[in-house]
Amino acid sequence: xxxxxxxxxxxxxxxxxxxxxxxxxxxxxxxxxxxxxxxxxxxxxxxxxxxxxxxxxxxxxxxxxxxxxxxxxxxxxxxxxxxxxxxxxxxxxxxxxxxxxxxxxxxxxxxxxxxxxxxxxxxxxxxxxxxxxxxxxxxxxxxxxxxxxxxxxxxxxxxxxxxxxxxxxxxxxxxxxxxxxxxxxxxxxxxxxxxxxxxxxxxxxxxxxxxxxxxxxxxxxxx
Numbered sequence: 142x143x144x145x146x147x148x149x150x151x152x153x154x155x156x157x158x159x160x161x162x163x164x165x166x167x168x169x170x171x172x173x174x175x176x177x178x179x180x181x182x183x184x185x186x187x188x189x190x191x192x193x194x195x196x197x198x199x200x201x202x203x204x205x206x207x208x209x210x211x212x213x214x215x216x217x218x219x220x221x222x223x224x225x226x227x228x229x230x231x232x233x234x235x236x237x238x239x240x241x242x243x244x245x246x247x248x249x250x251x252x253x254x255x256x257x258x259x260x261x262x263x264x265x266x267x268x269x270x271x272x273x274x275x276x277x278x279x280x281x282x283x284x285x286x287x288x289x290x291x292x293x294x295x296x297x298x299x300x301x302x303x304x305x306x307x308x309x310x311x312x313x314x315x316x317x318x319x320x321x322x323x324x325x326x327x328x329x330x331x332x333x334x335x336x337x338x339x340x341x342x343x344x345x346x347x348x349x350x351x352x353x354x355x356x357x358x359x360x361x362x363x364x
Contacts, residue, residue: 142169143178143277146270150179150189155203162201172196176206185279186212214280215242215363219316222293222300224251224323225258225286226351234352235265236272238282241356242363245283249293252328260286290331293320294338302340303358304332310341313362321355 145165149155157165165171175193188211191203221238223231225248238246248260262284269281287293294300300318301310304327310316320335327335343349343357 142274144188144274145177145179146182146185146274147179148181148183150181151183151187151205151208153205155179155191155205157201157203158199162199166196166201171201177203180279185281186210212279213277215244217317217363218244219359219362220245220247220297220318221355221359222247222249222297222318222320223355224249224290224321224327224351225254225260226323227255228258228260230350230352231260232265232268234356235268235282236275237356238359239269239272239278240276241359242278242280243282243359244280245285247293247297248284248286249290250286250288251290251323252331253325254323262286290334294335300338302335302338303342303354304335304340306340306342308341309344316362319358319362321351321358323351 145161147155147161165177171177171193173193173196177191177193179189179191180187181189188209189205190207192206193201194204195202219242221243223246231248265284266281273279273281287296297318300320301316302320304322320338322331343354343361349357
């Protein structure tokens with residue numbers, strides 16, 4: 142864990158109890174005199190370093206040692222339009238997308254999306270916060286949902302489309318918004334609707350699952 146999210150981070154003194162105390166002291170084995178980094182969602186760009194001053198069986202007391210503005214995020218932004226797939230599959234790759242540095246994900250109802258899928262954004266937020274603490278990122282992926290591909294395209298005219306085609310993109314430097322289909326890809330009507338957009342594939346003979354495609358494209362653009 143690179144830092145700990147705590148809403149009281151920035152106060153002169155922090156008192157840790159409960160699960161956080163158990164994790165930092167019994168699992169991470171911090172001892173008196175150790176320095177532990179904290180951030181708060183109130184201003185996550187500021188890194189607060191605390192010294193562990195006192196240890197008791199059920200609580201720990203820390204004193205603020207320093208605070209500095211230290212933002213950690215990808216060098217460029219990437220907005221992913223992602224046709225909805227099973228929520229469990231999304232949850233598996235969210236932490237990795239956070240580590241890579243994706244800035245925004247828009248989940249889209251597409252022709253081949255599973256209609257009974259309901260996205261739990263509160264759960265997604267918890268997953269992202271855990272990932273941020275592990276990788277050190279200070280930018281949480283912005284999440285939204287739209288009801289149609291047409292709505293997404295109308296708001297993101299610069300999007301490039303990942304799909305089956307002969308064209309590969311060797312230079313991803315100008316990609317800031319990308320559209321990824323769900324399992325089974327885009328329907329024929331969706332392909333017709335998207336024909337005016339730049340369509341590309343990755344240089345692989347394998348067929349990628351939707352979540353694999355998101356990971357591969359995001360890595361190609363951001364890393």
